[in-house]
Amino acid sequence: MGFLDNSGDIILDAVLTDTGRMRLARGDGSFKIVKFALGDDEINYELYNKVHASGSAYYDLEVLQTPVLEAFTDNAASMKSKLVSIPRNNLLYLPMLKLNEVYDVSTKRHTTGYFLVAVNTTTEDELEVDASGVSINGILMGESPGRGGNRIRVDQGLDTTAISPGRTLDPLLVETQYMVEMDNRLGHIVSKDDAIRAAISFVDDDSIATYNLVRRDNSDFVTEISSTAFSAQQAIAGPRGTKIAFKVQSSLELNTSDYLFDTIGTTEDITGKSGATSHKVISSNIRVTGVNTGYRIDIPVKFVKKA
């Protein structure tokens, strides 16, 4: 995609996304636009210079000169960060999402920086513990999610030491609904306690499944962070809102076939019970977005299968 010509009048370059076209072609009424959002994917707010020597008129000079790319038709590639409406103008802090790896060892990533999803029992057996019998961090049991307690946990709140965590997070800023997106060919989201599969809201044309998890209806996944104390187990330093925790169950295709591993994957040595052994690996991301607050993070995940 090229840049849009910004030498004259402001123009608006609009396209249907691939998912939009898919829904339009389906003809079942699912193509219905009911709301809009504003995005600022290209904006780097670090360019906003609050101390510009020439005065406030120059604060955003560089931001406004940002060249803008043409619209992408890939629905996943657009509107990655959105503008937020909050009925208060005097906020100095906004909530964010943060991967909680400090709660205990069960929420830590693997030493490779990824969460590793073992897609079958053989791989689970290999990677559950190391040669010394010590549990390996960041291993998610993809065939039998109930086995082991490792999970992914994302916390929401004001990550600042300027405000005490004892203060209640403004209800305006408490996230109540999360959108989790992951490749539906690779796996599914399940609850951390009893491995209940979350309901898929829709699967787009790129096989990305979207799960909408609401605190009111999905208490297995979304819960309030009750801790209001300074704690080494909390990723959010200031006032806290909610958290989402889940595990990943590998897909039947990954479990029973090597096709996707051979097509979109690689081979890596991963250290487990037998030492460093070869595994087939597919790297992916699980994206967690706060539906109301708009903040999102990508969690790196590898689906692994003992070769």
Next chain:
Amino acid sequence: MATVYKNLLSNDVANTRTLLHEAIPITGSIVSGTYGYAATAIGSERNIKTYGHGMFESVYDYPYLSSSANQIFDITTGYAATSGLSGSSNTQNAKKINIYNQMAQYLVGYDHTGSIKKFKMPDNNTEMLECYFVPFSRLLTKDEIKKGSFTFEVGVSGSAEAAAKKIFIQDGLLNYFGDRIKITDTSGSTGYHVDSPAGEYGVLYATQSLVSVPAPAGLMRANTALPVGLLYYQAGVMVLSASIFQRAGTPNTGLLNNTTFPDYSAANTADMPRVTIAGDTSTVGFEAASTGSTIGNLADGLRNRIYNISFNNTTELNSTIYFCRASHSDFNYSSNPTYLTGSQIRVKTRAADTPVAYFTSVGLYSADNELLAVAKLSEPLRKDPTNEVTLRVRLDY
């Protein structure tokens, strides 16, 4: 509660219909010339595709074996079974009749008995029993040809070469564009007809375009418009009466039969393919070509006489306009990761500072938060509590 979406209300959505026109010029050199040269036989040009069945030929804008070539129109010809030219000993007699009937049933339809009607001039009910058909590709015509915009200019000078080949071509030695007629649908914008099953159609009129040899006063000299065919706007098909060419042996026949029609060519060569000439008793002309030549050869004849084609096409755009209104209290913060540094808003120093955000795109969403359409601004726009923005996003279908 914070939110990143704003619902569109009923008065935020409007539907419009727009007709978009493009000028389509097709020069004769593309149709015959650019990809044909002395060593290339007529009909073997690289942008001309012929078929084993021999029922039509296709004209491309580029050598058709290239993937970047586009088919621009086809040419075929045929006559009715009741035509005086029809005869079982004719070359491709059945196929010429089949072509005529196929085009007639599609463009003219059936009478009350279920029989295929003939092409007729709506002004005087004159039947057109021998016709050229030029269907233009949808790539060019889009939804329809704009009424009143069509021009088809052909050369009508002749050469002796054509006699031997029984086709209306020139061997390149003589300028067969020295005399030209221009065929237009001049009345189309105000006087079209609607009784065709294939949509609206207008009458094509021939006028002189270029006359090289001064001739006695006559219809063409006076630039009088003579009806010579029909143009089906939605179907994108030109039906051209073969009577624009002389008919050998039976002069003054055909649609252009007119005793005052000028003999503007002094040569009056026997095989000259030109508009009907009063008193012409030549033995070789359209009649001989039509009966003795293949459809491909006849198509080559017309194609090599095309000087220029131009028209405006029409695309009907049905649009939905979404007015995305961001009021002063909307969208003043961002979820962009660079917007925060340790949860603190980067563009503010104190809580009392005015929040500000910049946006470059507008996303249109379904109820289940799926991004269905996206629009990008050519430059970032500032949003803060002191301004309101209405973005007009138009989706065309």
